[in-house]
Amino acid sequence: MEKATRQHTKEHNRNLVLKNIFQHESISRAEIARITRLTATTVSDIVADLIEVGLVSEIGVGRSIGGKNPILLNLVEDAKWLISLDLAHNQFRGAVVNLRGKIQQSVTLPVNDRTGDEALALVFEILDQLIPSASQPLLGIGVGAPGLINTSEGLIVHSVNLNWVNLPLTPLLKKRYHLPVYILNDSQAAAIGEYTYGKDHQADEDLIVINVRHGIGAGIVINGLLFQGDGGSAGEIGHIVVVPEGGVLCRCGKKGCLETVASAQALIKRVRSLLGQYPDSPLAQVPHEINLETIEQAFKSDDPLACQAVLETAHYIGFAISNLVGILNIQKIVLAGDMTRFGQPWLDEIRTTMSHTSLAEVAQNTRIEIGQFSENGIILGASAIMVNNYSLLFNH
Numbered sequence: 408m409e410k411a412t413r414q415h416t417k418e419h420n421r422n423l424v425l426k427n428i429f430q431h432e433s434i435s436r437a438e439i440a441r442i443t444r445l446t447a448t449t450v451s452d453i454v455a456d457l458i459e460v461g462l463v464s465e466i467g468v469g470r471s472i473g474g475k476n477p478i479l480l481n482l483v484e485d486a487k488w489l490i491s492l493d494l495a496h497n498q499f500r501g502a503v504v505n506l507r508g509k510i511q512q513s514v515t516l517p518v519n520d521r522t523g524d525e526a527l528a529l530v531f532e533i534l535d536q537l538i539p540s541a542s543q544p545l546l547g548i549g550v551g552a553p554g555l556i557n558t559s560e561g562l563i564v565h566s567v568n569l570n571w572v573n574l575p576l577t578p579l580l581k582k583r584y585h586l587p588v589y590i591l592n593d594s595q596a597a598a599i600g601e602y603t604y605g606k607d608h609q610a611d612e613d614l615i616v617i618n619v620r621h622g623i624g625a626g627i628v629i630n631g632l633l634f635q636g637d638g639g640s641a642g643e644i645g646h647i648v649v650v651p652e653g654g655v656l657c658r659c660g661k662k663g664c665l666e667t668v669a670s671a672q673a674l675i676k677r678v679r680s681l682l683g684q685y686p687d688s689p690l691a692q693v694p695h696e697i698n699l700e701t702i703e704q705a706f707k708s709d710d711p712l713a714c715q716a717v718l719e720t721a722h723y724i725g726f727a728i729s730n731l732v733g734i735l736n737i738q739k740i741v742l743a744g745d746m747t748r749f750g751q752p753w754l755d756e757i758r759t760t761m762s763h764t765s766l767a768e769v770a771q772n773t774r775i776e777i778g779q780f781s782e783n784g785i786i787l788g789a790s791a792i793m794v795n796n797y798s799l800l801f802n803h
């Protein structure tokens with residue numbers, strides 16, 4: 408019993424040291440001891456172990472404010488690689504990523520409306536290509552997938568577009584590739600990716616990432632940890648009803664969900680419905696070519712139809728954010744996904760609506776920004792969930 412506790416303490420301390428090395432570009436043993444409140448001897452012993460397994464290296468001498476100049480340590484970012492999968496778009500993408508989130512190589516395959524077993528075969532195809540190509544030891548496979556996910560059992564409970572119901576993806580991949588596998592909801596993955604690899608994020612901070620694409624979801628990070636809720640579906644804001652009366656039917660079966668008025672798909676539908684009111688719009692000249700790209704072009708040349716439709720979607724996102732911050736009071740909100748292409752005017756409308764519909768004190772202290780990793784956010788998140796598992800990093 409005592410031995411088990413000692414082992415547990417040792418692992419806990421080692422994870423704490425590793426976390427600090429990970430969170431700093433470089434750091435000295437003394438600084439780690441100061442932050443973690445571990446003794447200098449404990450830190451030295453742990454660092455020696457980490458250097459021995461090749462995860463950490465000494466990179467030279469830092470400046471001292473008196474006394475001996477400290478030796479700086481850093482993470483050996485290519486000590487281990489991992490495989491990340493983004494299954495949230497109409498093309499599946501897989502990448503080999505290092506411990507600092509740098510993509511080494513990637514494979515993209517179009518989904519072309521494949522669902523069920525055919526979509527699963529695409530996942531295998533990507534992994535079959537990527538895994539043999541990795542020249543460093545692999546930590547595991549991280550997956551960001553759309554829909555309701557049971558992370559602890561590695562189960563895709565329901566992914567509407569892919570027609571996956573209770574698909575045991577983790578067990579299937581473990582059996583085929585003999586590697587640890589972690590699976591996460593796509594928006595939750597984007598959140599933990601932004602937190603881990605994004606610039607200017609403080610250690611252990613709170614953060615919400617709102618992913619606005621064909622669907623809408625949020626990932627919530629509290630004290631540096633992903634908050635998944637009791638059923639794993641925390642952040643499923645796409646199906647909060649924002650048009651309680653007379654709303655449009657949603658793919659979930661309810662009416663007036665946020666997705667029906669603020670997603671990329673909703674925007675395309677809204678533009679089509681407004682064509683009659685704006686016969687002079689360039690979009691009205693090419694009604695069969697209305698998609699995000701053509702709407703973006705029209706929006707950037709100040710077409711009144713595109714502006715009205717885009718800003719309406721932004722208004723609903725702002726409203727949803729005011730609900731989120733009203734409940735959670737998280738002050739840092741990051742927007743990700745296809746709809747961020749509408750840039751500053753879209754962001755300004757979101758901010759304005761959030762301000763008008765929140766308590767003044769809450770609104771004043773809430774910052775809403777567009778994220779840094781639009782295309783790679785989910786890939787980075789799927790790898791971050793493994794990198795943040797410090798025990799896996801040391802033992803595997």
Ligand SMILES: [Zn+2]
Binds near residue numbers: 645646657659664
């Ligand atoms: Zn819905």
